[in-house]
Amino acid sequence: MTDVDTDAGAPPRPARVALFTSCMGDLAAGGPARATVEVLEAMGVTVELPRGQTCCGQPALNSGHPAEAGALLDRWLRIFAPYDAVVTPAGSCAAYLHHHLGRLREPTPEQRALIQRTYEFSQFVVAYGAGLRLRLPGSVTYHDSCHMARTLGERRAPRELLSRIAELEVREMAGCDTCCGFGGTFAAKFPDVSVAMADTKLGTVAASGADWLVSADPGCLLHLSGRARKAGPPVRTRHLAEIVRDALVPAEVPAGTGAATEVPA
Amino acid sequence: MTEQHSSALAGRERIRPDRPEWAAGDIPPHRRPLPLITRDALTVPTARPTHDRLAALDEQRHVGTWSPEVARLRERGAAIRRETLPDLEKCLRQLTGNVERNGGVVHRAATPADARAVIERIARENGVRLAVKSKSMATEEIHLNSHLTAHGIEVVETDLGEYIVQLADERPSHIVAPALHKSRQDVADLFGQLAGDEVSGDPDELAAFARTRLRADFKAAGMGISGVNFAAADTGTLAIVTNEGNADMVTSQPRIHVAVMTVEKVIPRFADLGVLIPLLCDAATKQRVSVYQTLVNGPRQEGETDGPEQLHLVILDNGRTKALGTPQEEVLACIRCGNCQIACPVYRTVGGGHPYSAVYGGPIGAVLSPLLGEPGKDSDLPFLSSLCGACYDACPVKIPIPDLLVNLRAEHERARPDARTARAGWRAWSLAWRTGTGFRATLAAARLAGRLLPERLLARLPGPGRGWAGGRALPPLREAGAFRRWFHGRDRRQG
């Protein structure tokens, strides 16, 4: 076949898109959440932020409290039900929702469908953001967060997105999908082991020689940047959404979103 | 029967034990909390080199990915290993009948004490003073060596790795490669102390050193003790895979062969070995098949020239059948390949299995150990994991280890002595975060704390922050809620 309109085969873009900030995004990782909004808006998406959202419950489940986790999951399902798509900058939360819905609850078909239209940031941008023009000189190395790579099975979308950024070099590091040691409550229960694992990861990042360590999980990034700031090596971290936002070619940025202003790290 | 002494162990008194308490052959009954043990483990000199060796092995073997051919075996193997679970007892009865028909004697042992007593009795009744052993995690589980030794029966490990840890008075740190936490030089030093002489670190020479010393013991031993990799219910065949051939010796040279298996080792059919042995070998050592496969079909029969006079099969339960019918039963599909251990970044970082302070370390240990022995023992092990999921990808029989870890964490929380307080904290959290106001209050409190308190002080407050702050800068709490303010403020600005 010839002369096929490249957009013709693409699925129609969801109309109502909600951002699931994640509790981590609200508490300590606002930068990635803001960058997600800015990128989605550059795609022409109107992002809604459901006010009542809190947390998906993952910390409770992984700490051995499924009842408490389930209560928060129920709330999550109610709050996000009205939307055509949910996008989150937290790969781990997306994975949790996909994997544990059926383990914590006996979901209705509607609830299953809601999870099916819940996307990790890069999945959504790769699916619907073909028109974005991206350029950013420099180099990055991508850390696969465990839940995103293994539970959600998503290793391709973030790399595809990075590869679409002109002038950006992507350097794969050794053991790119080896756990960084964050592990949620593990980081606090076994701090020494967790930190030793961070050191291993930071060592391979430094050896890659990349300018930035990029990941799609605020948890890993807080852990790794916290360790780097405390004890080195001087690795600079960036959430994938922030890299993509920084790479937006200016004409693509709708006026008034303030994408040029510095976002707190 | 004349008094026999092991020649392989001669000189053992010259060895200067040099290992942490938690690596000992017999685990101290009142162990310290895991966070403290694992912290210490990071400072053991062998920890870092062990990590680096294992991480290199993990990369080199592409642990967690499967060739199309092995991927097909994996699907079949996973199904075969679950086939027995709905009626394990039936399979065990069939196995028992066939082993007996082949001339063997079957002993069922509910507890480690039962198993020890049976084996000790067999040894005593036959005047055994020296036993040679091939690799068996089941006998580790029942602490057989120290028991038999205490009753005047010497036991010699004949698997090279097991021999090394036996000399060092340690437990296996990996279920397939027991001495993987030791470098060649460590082994050369150990053998040197045993021999009272220099021993070279050349791997061939180290193996030759052990083989020479073990040879006399194979001849002199009155009893051979082996593990079992798979026991075929339909034929009563016991299958053992090794790369050193020592199981062939252990099961054929001495007059008596005692095979020790745990209940889940039974498989439905002899033909299943065609799937399970290659699958096990791929996962354990990336071999298409091991160098030796030992198939035991009973003691020496009329007219045969070799083989033991007696074959005993000890089948140990030790709490396993209690897991049947629960979500945890999938643990019993395990084929003990040790791949999840190699894949596990926590296991690698702490330098192998010893700091887990259980017979089985690493991911499989964290899901299996809590089911064994007294209730509550090792119930905290499932927390020693970052839930990264590498173990699941590495498992040849697709045991959902991360999910099982999460289940066991919940069980631990339910059963801990201060369960009510622990739960109350999480319940208060969940109640607060079930309302938008409660969540916003948390954000406001975090922001206030971040603004008013210096990081030094924040790091000392009780709670998770303290664990975090030891080695990491705290997240910028004063920015809590900043994203929402930006988002909604922008709406207002834009009218």
Ligand code: SF4
């Ligand atoms: S749990 Fe799976 S990977 Fe781990 S030892 Fe058992 S079979 Fe091997």
